[in-house]
Amino acid sequence: MKNGYSGFTLIELMIVVAIIGILSAIAIPQFKSYQAKAIQSEAKVQLSGIYTAEQSNLASSLQYTACLQALMGSQDQSKRYYLVGFSGASTQTTDTTGGVACTSGWFYTANAGVSTVTLFATSYLPGSTTFTAGAEGKISGNVTTNDIWTINNDNSLTNTTRGY
Numbered sequence: 258m259k260n261g262y263s264g265f266t267l268i269e270l271m272i273v274v275a276i277i278g279i280l281s282a283i284a285i286p287q288f289k290s291y292q293a294k295a296i297q298s299e300a301k302v303q304l305s306g307i308y309t310a311e312q313s314n315l316a317s318s319l320q321y322t323a324c325l326q327a328l329m330g331s332q333d334q335s336k337r338y339y340l341v342g343f344s345g346a347s348t349q350t351t352d353t354t355g356g357v358a359c360t361s362g363w364f365y366t367a368n369a370g371v372s373t374v375t376l377f378a379t380s381y382l383p384g385s386t387t388f389t390a391g392a393e394g395k396i397s398g399n400v401t402t403n404d405i406w407t408i409n410n411d412n413s414l415t416n417t418t419r420g421y
Contacts, residue, residue, distance in 0.1 A: 293396050293421035296338050297404065300392035303341045304408040307390045311410070321388045321410065339394035339406075386410070397421040 310328035311321045322328060391407040397420065404420025407413075 289397070290421070293404075296394075296396045297406070297416075299337065300339045300341070300394065300404070300406040301414060303339065304390060304392055304406060304414060307341070308408050308410075308412055311388055311390075315386065315410075320386060337394075338396055339392040339404075341390070341392040343388070343390055391417075395420065 306329060314320070314322050314328055387410045389407055389409045391405060393403050393405045396404050400421055402418060402420045405416070405418040407415050407417055
């Protein structure tokens with residue numbers, strides 16, 4: 258009777274491990290790139306919403322406003338990647354007499370570790386017919402540069418700094 262062993266040889270197993278390693282080396286960077294692009298859609302959507310709200314406000318009051326809270330209402334901020342608004346922006350609050358006041362701050366806050374914001378040298382000027390709103394976020398944990406997007410009154414959406 259012939260002595261037959263069944264199973265895989267060590268060389269066959271090493272070839273399979275090498276193939277899996279090569280496929281992983283190709284697939285993981287591609288996956289991270291697609292994931293970052295999906296996260297960037299948050300900034301695009303939020304900035305487009307600001308643009309639409311500002312255009313509506315311009316039509317009704319002939320000027321833009323920095324009180325994004327008044328324009329867009331309260332938003333769920335629990336899972337945001339981006340800080341969105343104007344430099345030195347305002348949010349609308351109600352004072353003790355029931356009137357509306359704007360206090361300094363950003364419209365959205367981010368949970369992605371954006372602590373210092375350096376963007377928007379040009380932003381909103383009271384009574385202005387121009388504006389530049391922006392979004393800044395940390396979309397990749399191993400990249401030190403924040404991802405920055407801006408939109409202006411001409412609906413020009415720009416990725417000024419790529420953060421991945």
